[in-house]
Amino acid sequence: MSAFSPVELLPNELWDEIIGYLFTEPPSSKRLHHAPSLQLTESPTKDLKHLAQCSSGFLRLVRPQLFTHVRLNLHDEPDFHSFMTKSGLARHITSIIIAVGEDSPDHRADPFWWRRVLGYLDPAHIMVLAPPTFIGETIGSPIMDGHSWAFDIPLQILYMERECRFDGSSKLPDLASCTSLLRARPWTSVTFNESSSLKAYNHYEYFLSCVPSILREWGMMRGEGRNMPLQRPRDLPLLLHGLSTFSYTAVFPFYNHVQIVLDAVLRMGSLRRLDVQLAPDRNNHVTEIEQRGSMDANDPWMELATSYSLIGFTVSQMDSLKEFRSGDLHVEAVRDDLLANLNDVIGDAAWVHDGRGIWKRN
Template sequence: MPCPLLQLPNELLHHIITILAPEPPSLSQLYLTPNLHLVRSKQDQNLKHLALTSSQFLDLVRPILFSHACLELKDEPDFRTFLVRSNLNRYVTSLVAISPPTPVYPDDPSWWRRVLRYLDPNRITLLAPPVFIGETLNASVQGGFNWAFEIDLQILQLERDTCPPRDLSSLQNLEYCTNLLTARPWTSMTFNESSSLKAYHHYEYFLGRVPSFVGEWGFHLQPPAHSPDADPDPPALPDLTTILETFISFSYIAVFPFFNHMELMLNTISKMANLHQLTIQLAPDVNNHATELEQRGSLDPNDPWMELERWHIDQHPSIVEFRSRDLHVEAVREDLIRVLQDNMGNNWTFDGSGTWRRNLPPVK
């Protein structure tokens, strides 16, 4: 006797299957310490189990399963062959690309040129070492002091407004495109820089330079020095300001960054002329006990918290929503709220949970 469920129209079955589809784990783990478990889900494997019940359900489930694809860059040729031959590449709306800290053979930082010839995702998440992410963005990340930070992986996520499916055979040839940022009209960026906590063990830790493309951008974008003894102005990165003006949303996660590094990050934000939403997280996640573990060494436990309380965000005329993800830390909550409110002025409304919204004049 045929299953009654299979007698329903495919449109209705598709709707039911969509409800069963969980959020990709890369979204829920985006604000945690970057690690290779980013794409592993602890949720029930409902869709995979359903796909095993019949060939009809397999045909209905596969496009939804592969809407969120994961690619280890070393496997890109096989990944491409499978998706294209199965005609599943047209369903991919988000992609997680992974380059491990110590690959057997170095991955190509221009991987996106090939991948975006047969995929057209609205979101790309790259999990990779700092230098590799920098190379992907055509930015030279200084890794000379990385031994102190021990940052193996960082996360870069780029999103654009949802676009309707299009003919993948007409995708642009990116042979002469030098930067992933210009390969698609991205409007949102999230960068998880990982933690600077281990560097606090070292004498004069604040002189170290975090391996980070955001820091490199900020260094090249910093205002010119007026002192006659100052170093020459760093050379400007071509088209960087134009690229930054395309972003309307930016989220920055960096556990216990140095104060001088935050200044570089703010230099970068200052060039995002059309930025509407800004989210910042500078403290460990609520379930992260890294601070307690590091106190077993030479770390002064007051140093990272002092740096956290000293940061501020400059006024930015285009921002209408600012969110701090650090208010779960009771020890700094009151001081952090006071610092932010003093800095932002009276033209903002605080919702009590970490979000400030600009009071805009009524539309006439």
């Protein structure tokens, strides 16, 4: 008598088709522009896990898909490495999330953790969900955090992608000589979610405060008219020049900080697409919460309006740029003003707006 049920005896080709319908994208990919949270990876959909629990046969079929996207706690990395080696699943992993909370045992982890992990994994996508200082140390750009108390930013998101993975004949970079995760793979797309600056608006002369952010370090590199020493990593200008897509999300950053971010964007000489979102997403009520303090409710919106003037000017100056996207047109109260602001600068014959926040160069 067969130990398998009739459904388990279906050809593997049919099961691949069935599993394909159950497979879903990781929840984190749809929440990159939401408020950074350790719950970013939680999903109510667990169809593949439930199927894998039905029998050992189903587990064998489903396991590669279950490990396509993984979240790794760094203190568990030795056990994870052992499991990957024994199971042969490392080649199936296409994305990995390193999630580190301020109270996590990973908070003081080795900033070169990626040398170990990328020694046996070759993901096309890496997300670091962690405090600003941890992100800075990971990419070799230690940040100035002297004003962190004013912003109270527990987590930020750094998400990096590349167009293709290395095949078996390709040689991986020498990780021992790499001093930054940026250099460990040829990343072509970077998304940075800086979190909210709203708490700082409650302080006198808030605009003098410096948000703890790697983008401040990138934008303050030595350049024309600047006397700042070159920030680490040393080959940062070359790494930025290799990016084709950059996405910046922040909740009401100060316009002077946005100018520094744009200074970094201008160094991305091969950039073809720029995405920006400076207002809270539809489900974020942080503005109402912070207005209970001493903040002038008009200040954040004034900073946003000025920021978009600077953004429009920068977009018009970048010859390589083919597409610009604004994620803020869902805010009806400022939609018309933002459109007018941007169209005044980039609304010429060279750019076409589709009415949904996307401008494309003709």
